[in-house]
Amino acid sequence: MAGFGHYTHAIVRGIPASLAKEALRSSQSEVDLAGARKEHEAYVQVLGTRLGLEVVELPADESLPDCVFVEDAVVVCGDTALITRPGAESRRKETEVMKAALKNLNLNIVEMTDENATLDGGDVLFTGQEFFVGLSKRTNQKGAEILADVFKDYAVSTVPVLQGLHLKSFCSMGGPGLILIGSSEHAQKTLKIMQQMSDHRYDKLTLPDDAAANCLYMNLPNKGHVLVHPTAEEYPESATVFDKLKDHMLIPVSNIEKTKVDGALTCCSVLITKRANI
Ligand code: GLY
Numbered sequence: 180m181a182g183f184g185h186y187t188h189a190i191v192r193g194i195p196a197s198l199a200k201e202a203l204r205s206s207q208s209e210v211d212l213a214g215a216r217k218e219h220e221a222y223v224q225v226l227g228t229r230l231g232l233e234v235v236e237l238p239a240d241e242s243l244p245d246c247v248f249v250e251d252a253v254v255v256c257g258d259t260a261l262i263t264r265p266g267a268e269s270r271r272k273e274t275e276v277m278k279a280a281l282k283n284l285n286l287n288i289v290e291m292t293d294e295n296a297t298l299d300g301g302d303v304l305f306t307g308q309e310f311f312v313g314l315s316k317r318t319n320q321k322g323a324e325i326l327a328d329v330f331k332d333y334a335v336s337t338v339p340v341l342q343g344l345h346l347k348s349f350c351s352m353g354g355p356g357l358i359l360i361g362s363s364e365h366a367q368k369t370l371k372i373m374q375q376m377s378d379h380r381y382d383k384l385t386l387p388d389d390a391a392a393n394c395l396y397m398n399l400p401n402k403g404h405v406l407v408h409p410t411a412e413e414y415p416e417s418a419t420v421f422d423k424l425k426d427h428m429l430i431p432v433s434n435i436e437k438t439k440v441d442g443a444l445t446c447c448s449v450l451i452t453k454r455a456n457i
Contacts, residue, residue: 183307183355184398184405188451189232190280191223193239194247198440201244203267205344208439215436219247222432222447225407229430230399232450235284237276245270247437248446250347251299251317252277254326255451256310260286261329266297266317277449284453289329291322298322301345301446307355308379309334313346313369336376341365344441349389351445352396353424354404357382361389384420391417393443397450407432407444 199212227234240246245267252274254261260281262274274290281288291298302313303326310330312323314337327335340346342365349361350370358381360370366389374381386392391414395407403426410431411418421429434444 182398182452184352184396185452186232186397186399186450187453188235188284189226190235190237190249190277190449190451191219191226191447192237192246192249192276194219195239195241195244197241197244198247202440202442203245203269204440206439210436210439218433218436219447222434222444225430225432226448230397230402230405235280237280240276243270243273245440246273248301248442249273249277249449250446251301253281253449254298254300254303254305254330255281255286255449256305256330256333257452258287258454259329260288261326262288262290263298263300264291264293264296264322265299266315266319284451286451291325293321293325295319296321296325298326299345300449301347301443302340304346304350304352305333306352306358306379306381309336309377311335311346311373311376312337313340314338315340315345317345334378336373338369338372338376341368343389347393347445348441348443349392351393353384353394353406354396354427355398356380357384359384359386359392359394361385361392362387363389366392384424386414386420387416388414390414390438390443393445395444395448395450402428404428405430409434409444413438
């Protein structure tokens with residue numbers, strides 16, 4: 180699994196004012212727009228200034244209230260980018276600017292055009308060895324089949340998302356072979372299914388809060404293992420679990436406002452490994 184997490188580029192997008200009132204959400208929480216923008220700015224600075232990734236910043240689009248959640252518009256693995264067909268109709272046009280940005284990075288672009296398919300990147304967990312695709316309110320079997328067809332070098336298994344928005348609303352990778360998972364019954368059930376379906380063995384780190392299990396893992400030159408994770412202010416119990424990762428550079432990033440519209444840390448960037456010759 181050499182190279183897992185060795186990213187060079189990140190794509191992010193600005194927050195439109197329309198996010199505050201019109202972004203899709205599962206609760207009625209009121210979003211502080213200025214606060215959301217400040218948090219997002221800090222997130223982007225971590226990726227660019229602190230971690231040294233080349234950051235491509237796409238402009239916000241007022242007609243696309245959820246456009247900051249770029250992860251859902253594409254799945255990138257190696258040199259290939261699968262432009263998704265997001266499950267929420269209001270989010271479909273988010274893919275247009277994304278496609279142009281990925282073309283500029285010289286990635287091989289494949290588009291999910293089948294009208295029966297839906298897939299959000301938030302439902303796609305790539306472990307470095309295989310893909311798990313969550314079947315959720317946003318992602319269906321046909322979407323998973325198309326992903327499997329595009330990324331033929333890897334096994335692709337589907338798992339149920341029994342609660343919440345996406346698969347990665349309660350899990351993510353914390354390192355090579357290490358799955359971060361929430362402690363809720365439904366998160367643990369999904370993990371069990373992943374373990375049953377896989378030929379690989381994974382370690383797990385269980386977080387008391389499901390939402391805290393959504394982190395960004397990277398393995399970067401001169402930095403080693405890096406975990407960008409939610410703050411102790413948001414999830415005090417889970418923060419003590421992150422502290423056990425002694426080999427990781429731990430970077431807490433606040434995500435209070437975007438969480439109100441179901442946006443987690445991974446949702447806000449697309450991480451890419453670009454080889455020098457492409
Ligand atoms: N607000 C994120 C989503 O529902 O897609």
